[in-house]
Amino acid sequence: MGYQTARALAGYDATIILACRNVEAGRKAAATLITETGNTRISASLLDLSKLDTIDRFIERLGESTSCVDVLINNAGVMAVPYSIGEFGFEAHMLINCVGHMVLSAKLSPMLLNAPAPRIVTLSSVGHH
Secondary structure (H helix, E strand, C coil): CCCHHHHHHHCCCCHHHHHHHHHHHHHHHHHHHHHHHHCCCCCEEEECCCCCHHHHHHHHHHHHCCCCCEEEECCCCCCCCCCCCCCHCCCHHHHHHHHHHHHHHHHHHHHCCCCCEEHHHHHHCCCCC
């Protein structure tokens, strides 16, 4: 879903940052998107929502190039991973699928509020059924 969302936005000549826990895979996806769409303003950056300190580092890196974010699309998710407890005592599914998105959205809100019409979109699935 994330790749197709980025592909659609690339068609509108948007600047896109693929925030990925596997930055090498993200860079390959960015390169493919650039080739497919001709939009050269696509990049990848490390963001692992299971490690909340990467949220701060991601926002710091983002702040070095911009003060405004128009749209945040929360797309990260895991399903059926082995039971484990992550940071601050959260179970892995809850940490990655919910808490990480909430922390990212909250910490990114100053940059979002600099946009004329900011949006936060959170994708989900019916996989829990």
